[in-house]
Structures are given as C-alpha cells and as structure tokens.
Amino acid sequence: MSTAKLVLEGKEYEFPVVVGSENEVGIDITSLRAKTGAITLDPGYGNTGSCESAITYIDGERGILRYRGYPIEKIVESGARFIEVAYLLIYGKWPSAEEYASFSKLMTQHSIIHEDMKNFFNHFPPMTHPMAILSAMVASLSGFYPDGDEELNMIRVLAKAKTISAYAYKKSIGEPFVYPKPDLSYPANILHMMFAHPMEDYQVPPVMEEALRMLLILHADHEQNCSTSTVRMVGSSGASLFASISAGVCALWGPLHGGANQEVIQMLERIRDDGGDYKKYVAMAKDKDSDFRLMGFGHRVYKNYDPRARILKEQADKVLELVGVKDPLLDIAKHLEEVALNDDYFIERKLYPNVDFYSGILYKAMGIPTNMFTVMFALGRMPGWIAHWKEMKEDPATRINRPRQIYTGPTEREVPPR
Numbered sequence: 001m002s003t004a005k006l007v008l009e010g011k012e013y014e015f016p017v018v019v020g021s022e023n024e025v026g027i028d029i030t031s032l033r034a035k036t037g038a039i040t041l042d043p044g045y046g047n048t049g050s051c052e053s054a055i056t057y058i059d060g061e062r063g064i065l066r067y068r069g070y071p072i073e074k075i076v077e078s079g080a081r082f083i084e085v086a087y088l089l090i091y092g093k094w095p096s097a098e099e100y101a102s103f104s105k106l107m108t109q110h111s112i113i114h115e116d117m118k119n120f121f122n123h124f125p126p127m128t129h130p131m132a133i134l135s136a137m138v139a140s141l142s143g144f145y146p147d148g149d150e151e152l153n154m155i156r157v158l159a160k161a162k163t164i165s166a167y168a169y170k171k172s173i174g175e176p177f178v179y180p181k182p183d184l185s186y187p188a189n190i191l192h193m194m195f196a197h198p199m200e201d202y203q204v205p206p207v208m209e210e211a212l213r214m215l216l217i218l219h220a221d222h223e224q225n226c227s228t229s230t231v232r233m234v235g236s237s238g239a240s241l242f243a244s245i246s247a248g249v250c251a252l253w254g255p256l257h258g259g260a261n262q263e264v265i266q267m268l269e270r271i272r273d274d275g276g277d278y279k280k281y282v283a284m285a286k287d288k289d290s291d292f293r294l295m296g297f298g299h300r301v302y303k304n305y306d307p308r309a310r311i312l313k314e315q316a317d318k319v320l321e322l323v324g325v326k327d328p329l330l331d332i333a334k335h336l337e338e339v340a341l342n343d344d345y346f347i348e349r350k351l352y353p354n355v356d357f358y359s360g361i362l363y364k365a366m367g368i369p370t371n372m373f374t375v376m377f378a379l380g381r382m383p384g385w386i387a388h389w390k391e392m393k394e395d396p397a398t399r400i401n402r403p404r405q406i407y408t409g410p411t412e413r414e415v416p417p418r
C-alpha cells in the first residue's frame with residue numbers, strides 16, 4: 001500500500017501513504033489543497049496527524065504506552081529516576097553513567113531561580129491558581145535568560161519549574177521559600193521545597209518520594225495531546241522554548257486535560273458530601289440533559305483501560321496502606337469505577353478510567369493540596385514538552401502551524417450607513 005486515491009467531483013487524485021514503525025497508516029495530504037483546492041475538515045483533530053514523531057507510541061485500543069520503545073510499566077518497575085526518563089525522552093536514549101552525572105549536575109546548578117524572580121510571587125492575588133503562576137513564571141524566564149541558548153534552556157526550564165511550583169505553593173500558605181538541596185532527587189526536592197520549614201526538621205518520606213517518582217514518570221509524555229500540540233504549535237512560529245512551554249502549561253490547565261485530576265477529587269468529595277450515592281452521579285453523567293461528566297473517565301485515544309490508571313490504582317492502595325491513611329474517597333472511586341465499567345453507556349462508548357482518576361487520590365495521600373495537582377502533572381509533562389519542542393525544531397518538515405477553515409459566515413455585504 002503506497003498511495004491512497006480520492007475522487008472529488010469526478011476527478012481522481014493520488015496521495016502518498018506513510019507507514020510508521022508500528023504500522024500506523026497516514027495519508028499524506030500535504031499537496032491536497034494545491035491539487036484539488038479542497039481542504040480536510042477534522043474538528044478536534046481526531047483523525048489528523050500533525051507530524052512524524054519518534055518519542056512516544058500509544059496503542060489506545062490495546063492500552064499500550066511506550067517511551068522511545070520502552071513500555072511504561074517496565075520503565076516504572078526498573079526504578080529509573082525521573083531525570084533519567086527525562087533524558088531518555090529528550091535525547092532518545094538512556095544516559096550513560098557519565099551523561100547522567102553531567103545532566104544531573106546541570107540540573108542541580110540550574111534549579112535555583114534568579115533572586116529577583118522571587119519578587120514576582122508577591123504580586124499575585126492570594127487566590128491565584130498556581131497554574132497561572134507557573135505559566136507566567138515560565139514565560140518570564142525569557143527575560144532572565146535572553147542568551148537564546150536552547151540546549152541550556154531545556155535544562156533551565158526543567159530544573160526551575162519544580163522550584164517555581166514549590167514557591168507558588170509556599171507563597172499561597174504564607175511560608176518562607178525553601179531552596180532546593182543538591183543531594184535530593186527531583187521528586188524528593190519537590191517535596192522538600194513544598195513541605196520543609198525553617199523551624200522544623202523535615203525528611204522526605206521514602207514512600208512519598210517513590211510515589212512521586214512514579215507519578216512524574218507516568219505523566220512524562222503522551223504524544224500529541226492538547227498541551228504538547230500547543231507547545232509545538234507555539235514553537236512552530238519560532239517562539240522560544242520558554243514561551244512555548246508557558247503556553248503548554250495553560251493548555252494543560254483545562255478541566256478536560258490536566259485540570260481533570262483536580263476535578264476528580266472535587267467530584268469524589270461532592271459525592272461523599274452528598275451521602276456517597278455514586279449511582280446517582282453515574283446516572284447524571286449518562287443524562288444528555290445534564291452537562292455533568294464523570295471526571296477521570298474517557299480518553300480521546302484510549303478505548304481500553306489507560307495503562308497509567310492501572311498502575312496508579314495499585315499504587316493508591318499501597319501508598320494509603322503505607323502512610324496508614326484510610327481515605328473514603330478511594331472507596332467511592334472504586335465503586336464508581338465498578339458501576340461505570342459495567343454500565344452499557346460506558347461500555348458502548350469505551351469509557352475507562354484515565355490517568356487522572358487515581359492520581360488525585362495519591363496526591364491527596366501525599367499531602368499535596370488540590371490546587372497543586374495539575375501543577376504536579378505539569379512538572380511530570382515537562383520532559384515531554386521539551387522533547388517535542390526539540391524534535392519539532394530539528395525536523396526539516398516543520399512549517400509554521402496554520403490550519404485552514406471552512407468559512408460559514410455571511411457572504412460580502414454592504415456596511416450600513418453610520
């Protein structure tokens with residue numbers, strides 16, 4: 001199979017077919033408009049490939065997720081560090097011992113933010129969502145690092161995002177900022193900067209560090225999702241890495257994307273406060289007159305159990321047991337899942353729990369406040385955004401992203417006399 005034929009108004013056209021390394025088939029319509037004058041229409045881009053990419057493979061029908069060919073379960077099981085996975089995503093291979101040492105050293109050197117930047121935190125109103133702060137701060141890094149050193153900027157944004165995020169949290173609770181420690185891992189540093197206090201000794205609990213390592217790795221990339229496509233879209237105009245990632249943070253913030261983890265907990269709390277009648281909420285989600293959706297269910301790509309949700313469900317049980325917390329929200333979540341998975345509405349539409357369904361329960365058990373859940377997702381996704389930005393820049397096929405439209409407004413008319 002090397003070409004696809006299209007018949008439009010009686011005329012036949014041929015287009016090349018591209019086959020990926022996992023035999024995914026794409027019809028290359030680059031020449032469609034030039035040849036036919038027509039465009040394709042695909043709202044939500046469910047059928048549109050925007051690029052060729054060698055970073056992440058998803059088979060949504062079989063519930064498969066691989067980074068650079070490595071299955072996500074195996075990466076998590078291997079005990080890989082988050083920054084090793086970041087290196088793998090960005091540079092396409094596991095770091096050697098030397099590469100790891102130098103990458104890790106750079107990450108430590110660049111984890112502190114410019115002292116002047118701290119002033120910014122003082123001027124956000126107290127209720128500001130930390131995703132707004134993260135996005136604003138990432139964009140403003142361009143002012144502090146105008147050298148345009150793209151290789152270094154990848155390290156800078158990855159290293160500093162966690163410090164910015166922790167500072168946003170400290171600011172929101174009125175506590176002093178805590179500097180990162182060079183001897184801590186990336187996940188341990190996040191917890192240290194969020195929970196250490198000058199008046200108390202704080203040791204990062206190993207169980208929390210491990211849970212966060214796993215959470216960050218599971219979120220590290222997911223090919224052309226809304227925020228990653230945003231990063232590529234913004235970057236395609238020639239905008240800097242900082243500007244592109246700042247836009248990605250904003251895209252992730254939405255409740256249908258990364259914001260869903262916060263919404264899931266709020267939904268579970270609502271069900272709990274309403275007497276725990278989860279069946280009522282399943283009925284509401286099915287009711288087409290209600291705009292209520294079961295948050296944490298469904299996915300554009302997965303038409304099977306999200307492999308990340310499977311791992312997180314097991315971990316939620318483990319972590320809650322280890323920290324000795326019995327969270328009734330976990331029970332509600334499990335009941336809700338069971339009812340939904342056996343309901344025709346969800347079966348027919350292939351709606352399964354997604355990554356956000358159990359992650360909130362884990363974050364909650366770790367003491368992370370609800371409005372920081374999506375920030376945790378953003379920190380996890382940072383390597384993916386960077387890897388895609390880099391791949392986009394290096395791809396000779398990259399052009400400014402500029403979709404077309406089918407205009408449906410009024411045809412030309414007279415301006416009424418003024």
Ligand code: CMC
Nearest residue numbers: 256257258260285293294295296297298299300349354356
């Ligand atoms: N609850 C109830 N019905 C749903 C849900 C849900 N969570 N998700 C989809 N549906 C129904 C939808 O109403 C539609 O029904 P019908 O065919 O009768 O009109 C059908 O399933 C297909 O839904 P869609 O909205 O066309 O699917 P989509 O691919 O455009 O949207 C989604 C995918 C993830 C935005 C959607 O499933 C959703 O809103 N889920 C809840 C939010 C959520 O959990 N988001 C996190 C996604 S995973 C992590 C991430 O991306 O950040």
